[in-house]
Every structure is written in structure tokens, then in C-alpha cells.
Amino acid sequence: MADLADVAAQVVSRAGDDEEVEAYVSRTRDTAVRVYGGDVESLSSAESAGVGVRVVLGDRQGFAYTGSLDEADLVDVLAEARDNAAFATPDEHVGLATPDGVEAASLDLWRPGLADLPAERKVAMALELEQRVRAGDPRIRQVESANYGDASVEAAVASTTGIAAATRRTACHLSAYAIAGEGSDTQTGGGYSVGREPDELDLEEAATDAVDRATRLLGATKARSTHLTVVFDPRVTTVLLAVVSSALSGEAVLKGRSLFADRLGEEVGASTLTLIDDPTDPLAYGAATHDAEGLACRRNVLVQDGVLNRFLYDTYAGRRAGTASTGSAVRGGFKTAPGVGCRALSLVPGTASQEEIVASVGHGLLVQWVTGVHSGVNPISGDFSVGAEGMLIRDGALAEPVREVTIASTIQRMLGHVVAVGGDLEWLPGIAAGLTLAIGEVSLSGA
Amino acid sequence: MIDSSVVDRVLGEALRTGGDFAELFVEDRRMSTASLDDGRVEELSSGRDRGAGVRVVAGETTGFAHTADLSEAGLRAAAGAAAAVARGGTGGRAVAVSASSALRHSEVGTYPETVAKAEKVELLTRADEAARSEGGAITQVSAGYGDSRRRILVANSDGLLVGDDQVRTRLGVSCVALGDTGMQTGYETAALTVGFELFERVQVEEVAREAARRALTKLSARPAPSGIVPVVLKGGTGGILFHEACGHGLEADHIAKDSSVYTGRVGDLVASPLVTLVDDGTMGPEWGSFAIDDEGRPAQRNVLISEGVLTDYMWDFLRARKEGRVSSGNGRRQSYQHLPMVRMTNTYLIDGSDEPDEIVAQTPNGVYVAKLGGGQVNTATGDFVFGMNEAYLIEGGRITEPLRDANLIGNGPDVLRSIDAVGDDFAMGPGTCGKDGQAVPVGCGQPTVRIGGVTVGGTARG
The missing domain is CATH 3.30.2290.10 (PmbA/TldD superfamily)
Structure with a gap:
């Protein structure tokens, strides 16, 4: 099997004298198991690989990719990227990353055992999960799906500017989606567990989560429209942080697309908020040694005690802003050129548990899930409006369930009105860690 | 090949x-x-x-x-x-x-x-x-x-x-x-x-x-209202509502698993009699069209709801085979790396007979949505949300001030029943539909319609 670093180096070696070339090569092996009704519904296994090439010719950049590592395709993809470069508008800041002396963290993100695990074991875990969800509560009417999935991802990046980096990581997950029913009422809930190898998966946690989330919403009604304090479940907090992260991109700031533009050094949130992106934390789901341009990932403090401290940059945005890359280049696989993004965003936790926060809020809404984030949250204007489901909080305790309402505010107001930061930090799939977060002055729209 | x-x-x-x-x-x-x-x-x-x-x-x-x-x-x-x-x-x-x-x-x-x-x-x-x-x-x-x-x-x-x-x-x-x-x-x-x-x-x-x-x-918009109001959707800009509010719930994979509010409802009145909903992969150059689906079945026109009555679901090869029938040409996949499943093509509400201007004129107060953004549905409960990218207040039967972006939230079956006016200005638009991690191009369309009441998720104190 081809060594990815060799493939990347081979593409780069074909660069002409007057151009910079970068090759990003990746290979993914994955398995997906879905079970339903005690049977395997589907079992997929596959390997895919490809290369994305950037060419900088003068002050212009071009990109091309191919979903193949065949010799002929590697030649074509470089030629195509070179040709594409000719049509870009010249931009003096365009250029590839150069080694910046920052040492990469030593992280162990690869579990060799994953590849050797027989498919039967993976199927058995998914079946066991389905069974536990079904048995978890008599009101569980259906387990729409129970899934096991894993992926082993290897990548290498090399460039004519001296970059040579290789990364690899494994990940696996169990997830179930339960449907609970009582009379004519139907509610749904999902549960999951993630890890780097199957031994790290918590089957019971995934099952319990799906059952609890579905059953506790039974009997939910549309609450009356009001203004209140919301308590975000850790999963919901990660959704909020992911939206905030796009406004912390230095590229968005440069292009006038960030609600944080011109606010560096100013107070942008409650003083209890300290927000850090640290991909070198091995516990983070998005932990990584190198960014998508091959620079070392590093810890960046974005908001310190409520004050905006820093934006994130890749090489291009860093040059344009007159600063340097913060090691924050990301890309969605070999098919796209790099851009700026977070990998492991986290609020510094407080000390209170979710129960203590619910008690301290007195009256409000515990939000267990939100919908319509891609349609109702605008990280440029800051407008925030999402569908919500959860439990009312009355007299400091959870009361009746609520569905089919929206909660709305603006991101700016929400950050300023944070009234409690939980101590229950947990790393969840995606780019952010969750914890319980209470936010005041939110509009609830319902009946 | x-x-x-x-x-x-x-x-x-x-x-x-x-x-x-x-x-x-x-x-x-x-x-x-x-x-x-x-x-x-x-x-x-x-x-x-x-x-x-x-x-x-x-x-x-x-x-x-x-x-x-x-x-x-x-x-x-x-x-x-x-x-x-x-x-x-x-x-x-x-x-x-x-x-x-x-x-x-x-x-x-x-x-x-x-x-x-x-x-x-x-x-x-x-x-x-x-x-x-x-x-x-x-x-x-x-x-x-x-x-x-x-x-x-x-x-x-x-x-x-x-x-x-x-x-x-x-x-x-x-x-x-x-x-x-x-x-x-x-x-x-x-x-x-x-x-x-x-x-x-x-x-x-x-x-x-x-x-x-x-x-x-x-730039001059005010916060959207908060609560249940009548909503008028401009023709050609809000077809996503029907894609989300009922289209997904009519996909046979959800039906087979009893994870749709429309399971077992064929022949029932599930919407206002003004509603006739069609999914049509043969619709000329629209974004969701093709000659064959990704299981080799020719695209076809399928009437899903006829004058309010549920007539059929959408089928792929596997679900159809189980029921002893043929696929409806709705088996699609994002790429060769994905398994096919039941997907919509071009989904639309057909014209009614009301004048679009009259629909607004006969709405004393409400919200006029001139552009809907994306949406999302829970097929098991029928609850959906979708975003307003351009909307205005309706006051005294007239379109007045612009509103800031907000989500609408509702329940599919409730909303379909509360449609009380359908215009004659049908138009289509393109979209990308995501399901189970796979994205495929789809078309959505509708004439101007009025929904008797839907929750607008704004912040305006009321």
C-alpha cells in the first residue's frame, strides 16, 4: 500500500521552478453497521483515498483534486491545479505555509487494533445497543436505527516550501435513535458514545441517553410565549460554540463577515467566559498534531474573562492580517483547499453541576436539543432563533416537558447574559466540548 | 463505462x-x-x-x-x-x-x-x-x-x-x-x-x-414577532416547507419503520383540500431532475397528496420489493460511496385559484415570507423548523415593515390542515436535501399560500 508521505512528496517533486506546490493526500478506511429489528440492515466497508493539490504561481492560487492515487491521475491533478491558478486575481498574500519552528504535540490518536477487529464484533455491539434501548423502558416503541461506525484516517501534506507532515487517527462510535410512544403521543431521542477504539465506547451510556431523551419528552406541549432564562444541556452548548467559532475566524474578520470585527481587546461576554481552542488536548474529539497546512496545532486563547483576545488564522489570513498562522488551517478532506477553523473549542468550566444550575435558575427552560441551527442562526448579523425541546424549570426543579417552541436572542446578547458556566465539561463529537450553560433574557415563542 | x-x-x-x-x-x-x-x-x-x-x-x-x-x-x-x-x-x-x-x-x-x-x-x-x-x-x-x-x-x-x-x-x-x-x-x-x-x-x-x-x-428590519400568527409564503420561494413538513414523512423507509406521522394514513384526509402535492423527477431542467434514479429506475411523476387525501408514499427498490410493488423512481445516493435510499426529486404544491395579491389583502395581520431558508423535520413527530431569509409584517392586509431573520416552527400535519388559501403563481427553486449524511440536489415549488397559524420565533415583545 502506498505510503502517503511518499505520494505527497512525489507530487511536489514535479513542481516547476517558478511555482509553489502543496499536496495533501489522505486515505480513509471505514466500516458502518446499521441494525434494525434484531437484524443487520446494512454493513458497509470501504477504503477511499485521494489527493488535493494547491499551486501558487506568482500571486495566484489554483486547486484541483482527484479521488485516486494512480500515477496518471497524480500528473493530471497537478496540471489542472496549475491551469486553474492562471485565472485567479493576483493577491500578494497568497502563499503556502512555511515551517515556523513550533513543535508538534506528541499525541497518540491511533489505535492499531481497530483495523483488526472482525466485523462480527462490530455487528454484535450494534445489536446489543438496539436490544438495550428496546429494553430500556416499556414506552420505547421503536428503535429507528442502532449504528456502529469507525474510521481510520491517515493524511500527509508536503510542499515546496519545506512542509512535510503526516497525521493519523482512529475514531469509532455507537449511536441509537429511539422513538417513545404513550397513547397517541410520540417523541424521539438520540444517544451516542464515541472513542478512538471500541473499548472506549460506553454502550450503556448511549442506550440510556437515547431512552431518557425520548421518554422524558412524552406529554410535551407547546409552552406559552415568554422571556426566560435557558439552561443549555452540554450538547446544545457545543452547537452554540460551533456558531461562535465561525465569527472567530481571522478570515471572516478580514472580509467583514464577523460580528467580532473591531472588538479585539473589548468585552464580548460575561466575565465568567474564557474560550480556548486547543487541539493539543488529547481528550478532545478533534485533537490533532498538525493543521491542514502541516503546521503544528497549538493552544489559542480566544476569549479571556469575557474579553476578546485573539482570532484564528491560517497562512493566507495571517499574512493578510500582518500576523502569522495560528496553526488553525482545516479542510474537509482532500477535495477542498484549506480554510480557517477551530478543532477543539472549549469554555473553561465552572464548578456547578447541571442540577445545581437548574436549582439556582429557579424558573426557566432546560434545553435538551435544538433544531434549525443552519437556517436560524446567522454568525454575521448575530441573529439567533432555533427550534427547542426540553423541560420547564419551576421552583428550581425540572417540571413538564416542552416541544415545538423556538428560543431567540442574538449571539452578542447571549454571550453577555451568561449567568452560569457548569463544571460538567465533556468532549463531544465535532469541534467543541459541551458543558451546562445558563443564559438569561431569551425569548421563547410558543402558544 | x-x-x-x-x-x-x-x-x-x-x-x-x-x-x-x-x-x-x-x-x-x-x-x-x-x-x-x-x-x-x-x-x-x-x-x-x-x-x-x-x-x-x-x-x-x-x-x-x-x-x-x-x-x-x-x-x-x-x-x-x-x-x-x-x-x-x-x-x-x-x-x-x-x-x-x-x-x-x-x-x-x-x-x-x-x-x-x-x-x-x-x-x-x-x-x-x-x-x-x-x-x-x-x-x-x-x-x-x-x-x-x-x-x-x-x-x-x-x-x-x-x-x-x-x-x-x-x-x-x-x-x-x-x-x-x-x-x-x-x-x-x-x-x-x-x-x-x-x-x-x-x-x-x-x-x-x-x-x-x-x-x-x-438593514431597516425590526425583530420578528414571537408567537402564533398567520403566514403567507410568496410563490416559488417557500417550497421547502412542503419538502420538510410532509415530503420526508412520505418516504417509504420512514413508513416501513413506523417513524413517520403518515404511517398507515393512505386514503386519509391529511391536509386541507386545497393541497395537491407532487414529486416529479421528470420535471424538465429543474434541479432535482434526472433520466434514471441511482438504482436504474426511470424518473416519474408521483402524486403524493391529492386534494388533501394521502395517495401514496415515495419508494426505492428495497422498500418497494418488500411490499411487492415497483420503485417510484426515488432511489438516490450522493455518490458511488453511498448506499441508495428513498429521496425526493422535485417536490411541489400545485396551483390553486386565489389571486396572490388578494391573499395578502385578506390577511389582516400576519407575516409575509418572501424567501425561506433551509429547514429540518423530525418525521416521527412531524415537528419542523425553517428559516425566514426575507420576511415582512402584514398589517391591515398590506405588506409593511421588513423583519430580521428568525425560524418558523410547526407541526407538519397541523400546518397542512391549516392552509386556507392557495394562489395561482406557481414557481420552482433549487435546494440541497440532506438525509442520513447524504446530500442530493432537489427542487421545491409552490404558489403563494397562506397558513392559518404557525409559530414565528422572533424576539419582539408582544
Whole structure:
């Protein structure tokens, strides 16, 4: 099997004298198991690989990719990227990353055992999960799906500017989606567990989560429209942080697309908020040694005690802003050129548990899930409006369930009105860690 | 793309362990994009993905494997991997596919790969200029061009061998406007299943100006109301409502698992008698059209709800086979790396007889939505949300002040029942539908409609 670093180096070696070339090569092996009704519904296994090439010719950049590592395709993809470069508008800041002396963290993100695990074991875990969800509560009417999935991802990046980096990581997950029913009422809930190898998966946690989330919403009604304090479940907090992260991109700031533009050094949130992106934390789901341009990932403090401290940059945005890359280049696989993004965003936790926060809020809404984030949250204007489901909080305790309402505010107001930061930090799939977060002055729209 | 004798041997390999059904899906997809942002053509990108997926069905279980290696050895290896699920089965059988009569592919005037890159780039600079000419408050413009050509071949152990050649072209423009109250955004997209002749049908400048106008309008917007109000959706801009509110719930995979509010409701009155809902993959150049679906079934027009009565669901091969019927041409997949499932094509509400202006005039108070954004539905409960990208207050039967973006939330069956006016100004628009991690192009359409009451998720104290 081809060594990815060799493939990347081979593409780069074909660069002409007057151009910079970068090759990003990746290979993914994955398995997906879905079970339903005690049977395997589907079992997929596959390997895919490809290369994305950037060419900088003068002050212009071009990109091309191919979903193949065949010799002929590697030649074509470089030629195509070179040709594409000719049509870009010249931009003096365009250029590839150069080694910046920052040492990469030593992280162990690869579990060799994953590849050797027989498919039967993976199927058995998914079946066991389905069974536990079904048995978890008599009101569980259906387990729409129970899934096991894993992926082993290897990548290498090399460039004519001296970059040579290789990364690899494994990940696996169990997830179930339960449907609970009582009379004519139907509610749904999902549960999951993630890890780097199957031994790290918590089957019971995934099952319990799906059952609890579905059953506790039974009997939910549309609450009356009001203004209140919301308590975000850790999963919901990660959704909020992911939206905030796009406004912390230095590229968005440069292009006038960030609600944080011109606010560096100013107070942008409650003083209890300290927000850090640290991909070198091995516990983070998005932990990584190198960014998508091959620079070392590093810890960046974005908001310190409520004050905006820093934006994130890749090489291009860093040059344009007159600063340097913060090691924050990301890309969605070999098919796209790099851009700026977070990998492991986290609020510094407080000390209170979710129960203590619910008690301290007195009256409000515990939000267990939100919908319509891609349609109702605008990280440029800051407008925030999402569908919500959860439990009312009355007299400091959870009361009746609520569905089919929206909660709305603006991101700016929400950050300023944070009234409690939980101590229950947990790393969840995606780019952010969750914890319980209470936010005041939110509009609830319902009946 | 692949010799038919090779196809026979690959399918034979796939059935060697005793599977009931095997399918080979081969895809060769080329795409090119160009993006302009911040006044500069930032990047041209092009790519190619080629590969095949093999599916083997044994009883209730589907085995799937894919490969980028289209040699006979590569295809047979994938077939062997997919066949592993049928292990323990008996026999196997020989397969002989035969090519179906030629299908009518989507008509392409100008294949995008024959168009000079400079010409594609020029569209973007024209869009940038047009958007900025709408006023100094437009502080940022990004424009994206994209085309794709997807050649597919589908063969299966029933002897089917068919192909399609799908060409799609799109242009999107997104603007930021800056005013006293901060920044607002607007976007507009033109996208059809055609070649570069898209730009004979669509004026780039008009797309750009529409995006700019939408952002500028919202600079003076007030917060949206909070609570249940009547909502009027402008024709051609809100078809996503029907895609989300009931389309997904009519997909047979949800029905089979009893995870849809519409399970067991065929023949029932599930909507206002004003509602006739159709899914139609044959709808000319619309974004969700094709000659054959990704299981080799010709696209067709399916009436889902007729005058309020649920008439049928949408079907793919597997769900239909289980019910002893044929697929409705709704088996689709994102790429050769994905399993097909039930998906919509072009989904729309057909015209009623009301005058659109009259519908507004007869709405004393409410919200007029001139552009809906994306949405999301929980098929098991019917609850959905979708975003308003351009909306206004209706006061005294007149459209008045613009509103800031907010989500609408409702329950599909409730909303379909509360539709009390349907206009005669039907129009379509493009979208991307995500389901189970797979994205496919779809079309959505409707005439102007009024919903008696839906929850608007704004912040205005009321």
C-alpha cells in the first residue's frame, strides 16, 4: 500500500521552478453497521483515498483534486491545479505555509487494533445497543436505527516550501435513535458514545441517553410565549460554540463577515467566559498534531474573562492580517483547499453541576436539543432563533416537558447574559466540548 | 463505462455466497467551481471522482462495498466484500445483463467542460459589480460558480443495464450589508439540470441584485414577532416547507419503520383540500431532475397528496420489493460511496385559484415570507423548523415593515390542515436535501399560500 508521505512528496517533486506546490493526500478506511429489528440492515466497508493539490504561481492560487492515487491521475491533478491558478486575481498574500519552528504535540490518536477487529464484533455491539434501548423502558416503541461506525484516517501534506507532515487517527462510535410512544403521543431521542477504539465506547451510556431523551419528552406541549432564562444541556452548548467559532475566524474578520470585527481587546461576554481552542488536548474529539497546512496545532486563547483576545488564522489570513498562522488551517478532506477553523473549542468550566444550575435558575427552560441551527442562526448579523425541546424549570426543579417552541436572542446578547458556566465539561463529537450553560433574557415563542 | 461481460462476472461474484440480489453502480463525476470573494477571484477548483459501489441483498440484510479501482479485479474485490454479509448462503447464479433501450438524458445545450475558464470567471466579476452597484451599504460580496457532469451506470442481477449523463450548473451570490444596526446578509441562487446555457435563461446581474437587495432590505428590519400568527409564503420561494413538513414523512423507509406521522394514513384526509402535492423527477431542467434514479429506475411523476387525501408514499427498490410493488423512481445516493435510499426529486404544491395579491389583502395581520431558508423535520413527530431569509409584517392586509431573520416552527400535519388559501403563481427553486449524511440536489415549488397559524420565533415583545 502506498505510503502517503511518499505520494505527497512525489507530487511536489514535479513542481516547476517558478511555482509553489502543496499536496495533501489522505486515505480513509471505514466500516458502518446499521441494525434494525434484531437484524443487520446494512454493513458497509470501504477504503477511499485521494489527493488535493494547491499551486501558487506568482500571486495566484489554483486547486484541483482527484479521488485516486494512480500515477496518471497524480500528473493530471497537478496540471489542472496549475491551469486553474492562471485565472485567479493576483493577491500578494497568497502563499503556502512555511515551517515556523513550533513543535508538534506528541499525541497518540491511533489505535492499531481497530483495523483488526472482525466485523462480527462490530455487528454484535450494534445489536446489543438496539436490544438495550428496546429494553430500556416499556414506552420505547421503536428503535429507528442502532449504528456502529469507525474510521481510520491517515493524511500527509508536503510542499515546496519545506512542509512535510503526516497525521493519523482512529475514531469509532455507537449511536441509537429511539422513538417513545404513550397513547397517541410520540417523541424521539438520540444517544451516542464515541472513542478512538471500541473499548472506549460506553454502550450503556448511549442506550440510556437515547431512552431518557425520548421518554422524558412524552406529554410535551407547546409552552406559552415568554422571556426566560435557558439552561443549555452540554450538547446544545457545543452547537452554540460551533456558531461562535465561525465569527472567530481571522478570515471572516478580514472580509467583514464577523460580528467580532473591531472588538479585539473589548468585552464580548460575561466575565465568567474564557474560550480556548486547543487541539493539543488529547481528550478532545478533534485533537490533532498538525493543521491542514502541516503546521503544528497549538493552544489559542480566544476569549479571556469575557474579553476578546485573539482570532484564528491560517497562512493566507495571517499574512493578510500582518500576523502569522495560528496553526488553525482545516479542510474537509482532500477535495477542498484549506480554510480557517477551530478543532477543539472549549469554555473553561465552572464548578456547578447541571442540577445545581437548574436549582439556582429557579424558573426557566432546560434545553435538551435544538433544531434549525443552519437556517436560524446567522454568525454575521448575530441573529439567533432555533427550534427547542426540553423541560420547564419551576421552583428550581425540572417540571413538564416542552416541544415545538423556538428560543431567540442574538449571539452578542447571549454571550453577555451568561449567568452560569457548569463544571460538567465533556468532549463531544465535532469541534467543541459541551458543558451546562445558563443564559438569561431569551425569548421563547410558543402558544 | 464498463464492458457488459465484465458486469456479468462482477454481479456473479457478488451472488457467489448466496445473496438474493446484487447491484453494481459505477460513477464518473467531474466538477469545476470558481469562487470570488472580497472583490477577488480567489480560486478555481476542479476535481474528478470515479468509482463503483456494489450492493448485495440477502434477506433483510444489505452488504455494501465501494472502490475507486474500476478494473475487473478491483470491481470483483468490492463484490466479494459486499457479498460477505450473505456468508453461509448457498449456490450463487450466473447473471447476464442486457442494455436497456436508450433513455432520454437531460438535454444539454453547452457542456460546461467545453466552456473556457475565463468565461466562468467573468460571470463572477459581473455578479460582484452588479451587487455592489446596489449601494455603498453593500460591504461584501461572494459569488460562486459550479458545474458538474455525472455519468452513471447501473446494473443488477435482474438483468438491468442502464446509464445516465447528468449535467448541472449553478451560480450563487451572497452579500453583506452594513448599517446602523449592524450587518445583514442576503443570498440568491440559480441552479438547473442543464449545461452552461443556464446563463441564457438566467441573468447573472439579476441574481446578484436580488441577493444585495435582500441584505439591504433587512438593514431597516425590526425583530420578528414571537408567537402564533398567520403566514403567507410568496410563490416559488417557500417550497421547502412542503419538502420538510410532509415530503420526508412520505418516504417509504420512514413508513416501513413506523417513524413517520403518515404511517398507515393512505386514503386519509391529511391536509386541507386545497393541497395537491407532487414529486416529479421528470420535471424538465429543474434541479432535482434526472433520466434514471441511482438504482436504474426511470424518473416519474408521483402524486403524493391529492386534494388533501394521502395517495401514496415515495419508494426505492428495497422498500418497494418488500411490499411487492415497483420503485417510484426515488432511489438516490450522493455518490458511488453511498448506499441508495428513498429521496425526493422535485417536490411541489400545485396551483390553486386565489389571486396572490388578494391573499395578502385578506390577511389582516400576519407575516409575509418572501424567501425561506433551509429547514429540518423530525418525521416521527412531524415537528419542523425553517428559516425566514426575507420576511415582512402584514398589517391591515398590506405588506409593511421588513423583519430580521428568525425560524418558523410547526407541526407538519397541523400546518397542512391549516392552509386556507392557495394562489395561482406557481414557481420552482433549487435546494440541497440532506438525509442520513447524504446530500442530493432537489427542487421545491409552490404558489403563494397562506397558513392559518404557525409559530414565528422572533424576539419582539408582544
